[in-house]
Amino acid sequence: MxxxxxxxxxxxxxxxxxxxxxxxxxxxxxxxxxxxxxxxxxxxxxxxxxxxxxxxxxxxxxxxxxxxxxxxxxxxxxxxxxxxxxxxxxxxxxxxxxxxxxxxxxxxxxxxxxxxxxxxxxxxxxxQPQLSHALTLQSAGTSRTVPLDSIYYIESSNHKVVLRLKDGEFS
Known part of the structure; x- marks a missing residue:
């Protein structure tokens, strides 16, 4: 309603x-x-x-x-x-x-x-309310949409970015 x-x-x-x-x-x-x-x-x-x-x-x-x-x-x-x-x-x-x-x-x-x-x-x-607060990421030919509230932190080292997520990591 x-x-x-x-x-x-x-x-x-x-x-x-x-x-x-x-x-x-x-x-x-x-x-x-x-x-x-x-x-x-x-x-x-x-x-x-x-x-x-x-x-x-x-x-x-x-x-x-x-x-x-x-x-x-x-x-x-x-x-x-x-x-x-x-x-x-x-x-x-x-x-x-x-x-x-x-x-x-x-x-x-x-x-x-x-x-x-x-x-x-x-x-x-x-x-899809969560998509308004999400990132769509691409890496090595794969794409993934990640809700912002599932990201613990983002790490960058030697031109490589790794997202530490509630369900693992994405690099």
Missing amino acids: IRIAICDDEAPTRAYLASLIRAQDCPCEVVEYASAGDCLADHRGIDLLFLDIELNTTGPDGMALARQIREGNSAAQPVIIFVTGYERYVFDAFDVGAFQYLLKPVDEEKFAQVFARAVEQIEAGRV
């Missing part, structure tokens, strides 16, 4: 996005937040975040919330899709690793396409 959050200060927009999500063929749990503070206060893991940039509430705006999420120590970072009425922030979205930028009013067909791609990315990350 995919955990989806909608953070927008406008209740009708939250309701509309929730209806678009539920119209997709995807088992999910949807939670809504009216402010960035509400979203930050809820410590449930989020897989996908639909986020408005200009939140007319006290506290951080959507871009500040995205920065806080990206700077967090959580290994599981949500896919962020900005949903806003302002084109001027599109380039700022790249700074926080946004997956997509949708303009209000949201086109249902475009939403379905973006949603499907986001779900694919989330599911791919669940299948």
Whole structure:
């Protein structure tokens, strides 16, 4: 099940996005937040975040919330899709690793396409999460992918590198 959050200060927009999500063929749990503070206060893991940039509430705006999420120590970072009425922030979205930028009013067909791609990315990350923190090494015609947390240390001597691993060594 995919955990989806909608953070927008406008209740009708939250309701509309929730209806678009539920119209997709995807088992999910949807939670809504009216402010960035509400979203930050809820410590449930989020897989996908639909986020408005200009939140007319006290506290951080959507871009500040995205920065806080990206700077967090959580290994599981949500896919962020900005949903806003302002084109001027599109380039700022790249700074926080946004997956997509949708303009209000949201086109249902475009939403379905973006949603499907986001779900694919989330599911791919669940299948092979260790590969995002791994090294692929080649030596003497062989290749091996090594998770970083399986490396004890790396030794170098006379132009030869040896990795000391939990399950042996690789040179």
